[in-house]
Amino acid sequence: MRVFRWVLYGLAGVVLLAVLAGCGGYLYLRADTAPETDGELALEGLERPVEVEREPSGVVHVRAQSENDAYFALGVAHAQDRLWQMEFQRRVGAGRLSEVLGEATVEEDRFLRTVGFYRAAGSAYRTLPPESRAAVDAYVEGVNAYLETEPGLPVEFRLLGFEPEPWRAEDVLVWAKIMSLDLSANYEAELTRYRLLARGVGRERIETLLPPYPEDGPTVLREEDLRENSETPEAERSEAAARDLAPGRGEERLAEALLANRKSLPRSLEASNNWVVGGELTRSGEPLLADDPHLGLGVPSLWYLAHLQSPEQDAVGATLPGLPAVVIGRNDRIAWGVTNVGADVQDLYALEETPDGEGYVVDGEERRYATRTETIEVDGGESVEIEVRESDYGPVVSDVVDLGGDEETAPPLALRWTTLDEEDPTIEAFRRIGLARDWREFNEALESYVAPSQNFVYADVEGNIGYVAPGRFPLRAEGHTGLYPARGDGSQDWEGYVPAAEWPRVLNPERGYIVSANNRATPEGYPHDLALEWAEPYRAERIEERILAKSGDLTRRDTVAIQQDQTSLLFRDFRPVLERLGADRMPDGNAREWRERLLRWDGDADEGSEEAALFAAWYAELSRLAAEETGEPFWDEPRYLLRALREGDPNCEPATEEGCLAFAAEAFAAGLDRFEGDPPEWGEEHRATFTHPVLGETPLSRLTDREVAFGGDDSTVNVGPYDFRSFAMESGPSYRHIVDLGEPEESLFVHPMGQSGNPLSPRFDDLLEPWRTGEYLAMRTEGYEVESNLVLRPGD
Known part of the structure; x- marks a missing residue:
């Protein structure tokens, strides 16, 4: 995810720079910032003792006697290594950045409050199944129990002069909502088309400028896969024409303003790879599964490597600080990986407002806006009060921008989005994936999945491979493509969601492999339009090309070579x-x-080329x-x-x-x-950049920020997107793993930067060079070197 970049001004930065200039600067920053990772720690809320072991790389192993104690301990470990990151993330989700960053972030907070991420997180928590609510509670208790020990706080808290509040369940679930924003691109795509229409560009010409996915482009599922999945019905396409909107200058200005606002927020990146190859194509006769989600590169890393062991599960892989689950990884029976489907689950609706501006018209009837008042507290400034208008279609997001003047106005735009639905048990899906033992249980776990929709590839110790794309996919009214803002008058409403039985899915396809790289998920004949926009098929084509070149003899080493491929x-x-x-x-x-x-x-876009x-x-x-x-x-x-x-x-x-x-x-x-x-040489210009979200545009960036030479381009498997002006690479492979079902303990994983968010820790950036050069850590659940062992014991 592209990390926000806001300039931090104020006395705190000046004071710290003065301190750094003196001989005691290092000690000032170092004192009390390193967590205790050896010995014992008594914490209230824990039921039984838990061991938290750390490898020299910082990879964490949690050994607990119950599932919830494992989540409690994960909350402790996350807080020890990534407390500032967790604090920043929850403030993003709650729209409370300005409380500590001042006026520079008021507009971001205005958008975040208007959309209502934190309110949606609260609703999701209240409607969770009891087991997942208990898991969230255990994680929150772990974070808070650690905070109650009054640990040394990260440097960022010292700079900004505040201490973290106790954690709440909403703080856990809200980051999943923000991730969903990052991985949902249609909001921006609709605004782009809306703006082009308003500029006088016709729809046919827009289809030339933004061409549809190539008819001969590879799809994740193939036509023969649809026949294998007997639950998939035949396609029934509607040819009804949409009731076109005819935007003008007012709509163009509105779209431009909303797009500018969007650029200050997490940006979608249509790039990730995963694939799975069955035993008939591998040298070992067992499946190989690979995954590398491409997201923003920042400080610290988005991911945290961890192993959770309890009587219920034994899962290892990538966790997200702030969430109680192994999001991508393997357990002792199955392995899984994810890429973004790019499903169209967002729609902007242009409302026909009543003359008094207090409501809007649907099906010929007036409906009144529901309103709520949000107060944004601003550090060093006056608080800002905003009134948020809610419609049947969702929040009126056009209210976040002020066009000013008395020029031509545009109809309000409301955002309909699955992530804002009252019920969202996605965290239940990830919790149950870690517990799953086979294909059936894996699919049962995914029945709870809402958003952001992901392409899940699967393999197990029995030799099976599979694929499923779960999520809440809208069924739109006839003539509503989802490519442009629709009429919010009742004529283009959603009519439900694609039933889970009809999700794209296949087990053990005859070709022996499944490749997903954000290319089109479904072939001709699939009955639903999950989206009409997909990433270019280059990466999928190259992965398949290399798999077939080694067909029958594919090894773990070959899989590494595919993941590192930079052929353009x-x-x-x-x-x-x-x-x-x-x-x-x-x-x-x-x-x-x-x-x-x-x-x-x-075409090898190596950094030396x-x-x-x-x-x-x-x-x-x-x-x-x-x-x-x-x-x-x-x-x-x-x-x-x-x-x-x-x-x-x-x-x-x-x-x-x-x-x-x-x-x-x-x-x-x-x-x-x-x-x-x-x-x-390409690497001299093309630099992977890692920027701190707050300190990255201050003199202290020398302490926190990193950049390294990198190869590739937007089309390479080892992706290297870049800014056309600067060639800077701000997003890329945020995590890599390769799971070998023949030798699970020899599986591999890595992420950039390091396990610690403390810039003075040796674990802050020790994984950056291995990540850059294509090296990995062993993804082990046993037989690893233990550098430290912290025993958590129940407190009095």
């Missing part, structure tokens, strides 16, 4: 364009020489083609660009293939000029 299929697509340009279009001998070098390049740097610069320049039409400086849509370069496009001068090739030649020269004619 984007370059493969654009190489023919470079051929058609011809040397005669190049402005000078240096450009002609670099053109020849790029044509000889194999100069060709990778030039291709990245050329592609960035190509993406300027639609800037005037779209109002965006870069338009990163490779299939639109390829079509323009093959067939011509109105944005070229002239609007012919010849005109577009002339543009491509100019873009090549501009890309080369960016490096003054001498492209550097």
